[in-house]
Amino acid sequence: MAYSDRYEMVCGVETHVEMATKTKIFCGCSTEFGKEPNSQVCPVCLGMPGALPVLNREAVNLAIKAGLALNCEIAEFSKFDRKNYFYPDVPKNFQTSQYDLPICKNGWLEITVDENPKRIGITRAHLEEDAGKLVHSGETITSSSSSGVDYNRSGVPLLEIVSEPDMRSIDEVIAYLEELVQIINYAGISDCKMEQGSVRFDVNVSLRPIGSKEFGVRTEIKNLNSFNSVRRCLEFEVERHAELYDEGQSPVQETRTWDEVKGITLSLRTKEEAEDYRYFPEPDLVPLVIDKQWVERIKATMPELPAAKRNRFQALGLSAYDAGVLTSSKAMADYFEQALAKFDDAKTLANWVMGDLSGLLNAHSCPIEDSPIAPEQLADLLGLLQKGEISGKIAKTVIAEMYQTSKDAATIIKEKGLAQISDEETLGKIVDEVIAQNPKSVADYQSGKKNALGFLVGQVMKATKGQANPGLVNKLLKEKLS
Amino acid sequence: MKISRKEVEHVADLARLKLTEQEIELYTEQLNSILEYAAKLQQIDTTNVEPTAHAVQLYNVLREDEITDSMETEKVFENAPWAEDGYFRVPKIV
Ligand SMILES: [Zn+2]
Numbered sequence: 001m002a003y004s005d006r007y008e009m010v011c012g013v014e015t016h017v018e019m020a021t022k023t024k025i026f027c028g029c030s031t032e033f034g035k036e037p038n039s040q041v042c043p044v045c046l047g048m049p050g051a052l053p054v055l056n057r058e059a060v061n062l063a064i065k066a067g068l069a070l071n072c073e074i075a076e077f078s079k080f081d082r083k084n085y086f087y088p089d090v091p092k093n094f095q096t097s098q099y100d101l102p103i104c105k106n107g108w109l110e111i112t113v114d115e116n117p118k119r120i121g122i123t124r125a126h127l128e129e130d131a132g133k134l135v136h137s138g139e140t141i142t143s144s145s146s147s148g149v150d151y152n153r154s155g156v157p158l159l160e161i162v163s164e165p166d167m168r169s170i171d172e173v174i175a176y177l178e179e180l181v182q183i184i185n186y187a188g189i190s191d192c193k194m195e196q197g198s199v200r201f202d203v204n205v206s207l208r209p210i211g212s213k214e215f216g217v218r219t220e221i222k223n224l225n226s227f228n229s230v231r232r233c234l235e236f237e238v239e240r241h242a243e244l245y246d247e248g249q250s251p252v253q254e255t256r257t258w259d260e261v262k263g264i265t266l267s268l269r270t271k272e273e274a275e276d277y278r279y280f281p282e283p284d285l286v287p288l289v290i291d292k293q294w295v296e297r298i299k300a301t302m303p304e305l306p307a308a309k310r311n312r313f314q315a316l317g318l319s320a321y322d323a324g325v326l327t328s329s330k331a332m333a334d335y336f337e338q339a340l341a342k343f344d345d346a347k348t349l350a351n352w353v354m355g356d357l358s359g360l361l362n363a364h365s366c367p368i369e370d371s372p373i374a375p376e377q378l379a380d381l382l383g384l385l386q387k388g389e390i391s392g393k394i395a396k397t398v399i400a401e402m403y404q405t406s407k408d409a410a411t412i413i414k415e416k417g418l419a420q421i422s423d424e425e426t427l428g429k430i431v432d433e434v435i436a437q438n439p440k441s442v443a444d445y446q447s448g449k450k451n452a453l454g455f456l457v458g459q460v461m462k463a464t465k466g467q468a469n470p471g472l473v474n475k476l477l478k479e480k481l482s
Numbered sequence: 483m484k485i486s487r488k489e490v491e492h493v494a495d496l497a498r499l500k501l502t503e504q505e506i507e508l509y510t511e512q513l514n515s516i517l518e519y520a521a522k523l524q525q526i527d528t529t530n531v532e533p534t535a536h537a538v539q540l541y542n543v544l545r546e547d548e549i550t551d552s553m554e555t556e557k558v559f560e561n562a563p564w565a566e567d568g569y570f571r572v573p574k575i576v
Pocket of ligand 1: 044
């Protein structure tokens, strides 16, 4: 029995986003991903005594931009604090974060689930630094005798975005995360490369009997790094809560971890063992004062956000579904718009981008921004199709070849001799041959079996390797058989 | 305000310090005398004083987002008690 018959779920999410700056938040080390371990470190991000942090202006700009994109108030006065805890990935034994005066607060974003729009509140968004990366000697941390630490990630700027506990179903949670990641990605706050861990989620979840106004006991599951993990983790966790309540018990307030392989959550620490971070103001960093002009300057750089883009695409005649798919990532939307500049039949273009092109990209696990077929090249191909120079069937062959070679459609059509045969004389000869070779079908057609024509058209297409203009073939056959 | 032996134990635990019985007693006493001294500040009327975020009246000290040289590998590990294959190594964490 599904939990939702008896209980209502209440969920809030903390999202950590690695921001797209060139350098770290408090030092000039590069933030580039995938470099040799400990090759992008310095006294500041290694936490060496006496090293002093200096705040990266761009990290502040991006935090303001995120705040504006999420309808937040931007704090005029903001400061940094030390969050004290001991863990080998934090070389200073504290993380520089923001405690009581975050840079952004009181925002919202809108989600739509089952065609119902709903606002999800954003409590706050604050700046902090990322920790290093641990590589354990064994399979898990508990089975390891030692661990390696790479501090390249230490000090990469993070934005922590905290939602209100406004979500009431797993679908709402996923819709919130998708919309949030899209906004962050569109606004250029982060490249949002989930597979590189540049976005991580902590979810807080509780259940309460349907109709109840009070919150149940919540558990927090930390460090989920994909939408799919969040979904599976929540599916497990709400059922766990429901079973406990059904048996007259209750979950305990605690932090849990998600075991991706086993598909279960496990206790990390209970409320009694909860961290005591002893936050205090960071004496090595002076406060931030953000005036109206600064905010206005950032506002002026704000690109079109996903919701506005979806509306605009729908105004081009696309369905809500198509507009949703085409705006699912900024790279996809950019591709579509660049192609649209050269080929203005939005519906046909959408079908090809979402159909054949996406099919080829998915088959090769290639992100659209690295597509071997440039948007202009796809537009040219569709232009040739529109003008009748190639048939739809040939266009499918050509796009596959374009994907392999990155050549222009026109070049491939010329090299392979794939141009549509629209010449009446040439086609007439082939039609004559087909008529001569298929007396039975001809007789069928002439005795009134009209579907025999389809067979004859097929034979002409076969004889021309799909290059015959189907409209013309139809016309010629009808003429010659009448 | 007086801090108890229990609080000293808690703080020591947070700081990963293992204290002996005598040390716990000594530090409870010493911490109390420090806090008592600092408590003099409580006598000042701060009704209309904004909380201080920083000791100096300075704001927005920022750097541009430009890459500077990182440390050379040998230097990075110079003070590390244990390093291997480009990683700092630490003993069993949990
Ligand atoms: Zn550094």
